[in-house]
Amino acid sequence: MSIIVEQVTRRFTSGGSPAVSEVSFQAPRGAITSLLGPSGAGKSTLLRLIAGLEVPDAGRILIDGVDCTSMPVQKRGVGVVFQSYALFRHMTVRENIAFGLDVRGSPRAETDARVDEMLRLVQLEALGGRYPGQLSGGQRQRVAFARALAIRPRVLLLDEPFGALDTRVREELREWLHSLHERTGLTTLLVTHDQQEALEISQHVVVMSEGRVAQAGSPEVIYNRPTSPFVASFIGGASVVRGRVESGRVAMGSLSVDVAASAREGETVQAFVRPHDIKLAKSPGGLVNGHPPTGRVERLKPVGGYVKVLLRLPTGDEVTVEVPRSEFDTLGVAEGDAVRADVRSATVFVGDYAI
Template identity: 75%
Template sequence: MSVIVEQLTKRFTTGGTPAVSDVSFHAPSAAITTLLGPSGAGKSTLLRLIAGLELPDSGSVRIEGVDCTHLPVQKRGIGVVFQSYALFKHMTVRQNIAFGLETRKQPRGEIEARVDEMLKLVQLEELGKRYPGQLSGGQRQRVAFARALAIRPKLLLLDEPFGALDSRVRIELREWLQSLHEQTGVTTLLVTHDQEEALEISQHVVVLSDGRVAQAGPPEEIYDRPATPFVASFVGGTSVLHGSVRSGRAEVGTLVVAAPQSAREGEAVQAFVRPHDIKIAKPAHGSNELTTGRVERLKSVGGYVKVLLKLPSGETVTVEVPRAEFDDLGVVEGDHVHADVRMAKVFLGDFAI
C-alpha cells in the first residue's frame, strides 16, 4: 500500500508563505518513509495533510490508489502516533487500546482478542490493567503504537514519536520499531529532525527544507550523494569550506579535494566535509614540511576524539578520530598537523545555505 503526494501546498494565512509548497513524493508500500528536516521545514504540516487533519490549498494525496485529499480522517484507514502519546489518562492500557475498536462498534469478543494480540505485540502483556500515569515514557509510547495498530490501519503515521524520550529509550524504541515493522509490514510515514534516526530505520527518506522537497531517495543515496548544498550540510554533520578550482582540483584553504568535472579554472566552490572523512597526522619531529592547520580544541566523546582544526584561512573544520588511533597520534592543542580529505561533496558557486 503506497502513498503518492502530488504538488501539495498549504498556507495558514492568505497570501502568506506556504508551510508546504508544491510537495510531491512517493512513499513505497510496506516501507518506512521518513520526512526529515529541521524545525519549520513543514514535516508535521505535511503529515497532518496526509492524515486529513488539515486540508491543502492545492495538490492531492492518494492512499492505495484512492484519492483521499478531501476524505475525513476516519475514512482514510490510518493510525496516528504523536510525540505526546495522546493517551486517555482515565482509561487503563486495555481500554486505551480498545478505544478505536469500540468506536467502530466491533463485537466485544473480537475487541478483547485484538487487545490481547496488541499487548503481546508491544510486549506489555502484564500491564493491561495499569493507567498511563503508572507507566514509563517508553511504555506509554508502546501503548500509543498498540492503539494505532489495533484498528488494522492501511497506513501508520508517526509524528516525532520518540521526541519526548531520553536518548537511551529513543535508541531502544528505534530498534523495537524496526522489529515491529518487520512483524506488521504496515506502510509507515515517520516525521523526525533526527538524521541518525532517519538513516537507521528508513527504507526511503524525503528531506524537506522551507516547505519543499530538497531530495528524496534511499538513505544511502541521501547520505552518499546529497543533491543540494542544504542536504549536504544537514545530513552528516559536515563542515563547509570555501575555495576555488585550481588545475582541475578544488582548493579549499590548505585542503585539496576533487572538483566536479564541469568546473572551470578559478570558479568558486564550496566543499562539504564530514568529520570522519578527514585523516590527520603529526609532522615528523624537526620537519619543515608545510602543515594544513592548527589544533584549536580537543574533546573526548565516547569512543572517539573530536578535533577542531583551524585552517590558515580562518575557517575551521571538525575531525573525528577513533580514540585508539588518536592515542597513537600524540597530538595536543596548539599542534600543527597535516590533514587529508578522504571524501567531500563539492558544489560550484559561493552561496548561503
C-alpha cells in the first residue's frame, strides 16, 4: 500500500504560520519511508494527518489510491506506534495487544490466536501475563508494535518509536524493526530526527524543514547529492565554509576544493565539508611538502574509534575533522599544532545562504 500526500497544509492558529505547508511526497509500497528533520519541522504533525488524528486545512491524503483525507481513523487501516508506548498500565501484555481487536468485535478465539501470533512475532511469548510496568523500555515498545500490527493494518506509522530509549536499545530495536519489516512487508512511515536511524533502515527519506519538504529520495541520493544548503548542512554534520571561485577551484581561505563546471569565476559560494572528507598532515617546520599550513588545531576530542579535531583557519572559520584512531596516533598532532588540511570532496552551492 502506497501513501500519497498532495499539497497538504495544516495550521493550528488562524493566520499563524502553518505547521505543515503544501507538503507533497509519495511513500513507496512495501518500503520504510523516514520523515527526517529537526524538531519543529512538522514531521509528527504530518504523521498525525496521515493517521487521521488531525484534519488538513488543504490538500489530500491517499492510501493505496483511496482518498482518506476526511476518513475516520478506524477506517483508514493504519497502525500507529508512539514514542511514549501509550500502553494501558492496568492491562496485561496480552490484553494490550488484544485491545484493538476487542474494540472491533473480533471473536474471542480469533483474538487469542492473533495475540499468540503477535507475541511470537515480537519475541515476547513468555511475557503475555505481565503488566507494562514489569517490562523494560525495549519490551514495552515491542508490545506497542504488536498491538499496532494485531489489527492487520494496511500501513504502519511510527512516531519517534525509539526516542525514549538508550543508545544500545535503540540500535537493537533498529535491527529488530528491519527484520520485522522483512517479515511483514508493510508500507511503513517512520518519523525521526536521527539521520543515522533514517539512513540505516529506510529505503526512502523525506527531509523536512519548517513544515515543508526540503528533499526526498533514496538514502544514497539524500546523503551524496543534497539539493539545498539546508540538506547539505543537516545530513552528515558538515562544516560550512564560505569562499570564492578562483581558477576553477573554490578557495576557502587556506582550503580549496574542485568546483562544479556551472560555477563561474569570481562567484561567491558556500562549501559544505563533512568531517571525514578532510585529510590532515602535521606541519612541524611551518611547511607541509612545501606548502604553508592550513590552520591550527583548536581542540581534540577523542570519541570512541576516532578523534574529532576542531581546526581553526586563518580566516577565523572553524572546521571539524574526524580522524580514525590509528591514523591519529601516526599523525601525532596536539592542540595548538599547525597542520595542512586537504579536502577530498565538498558540496558547493553558489551564493551566500542563511542555514
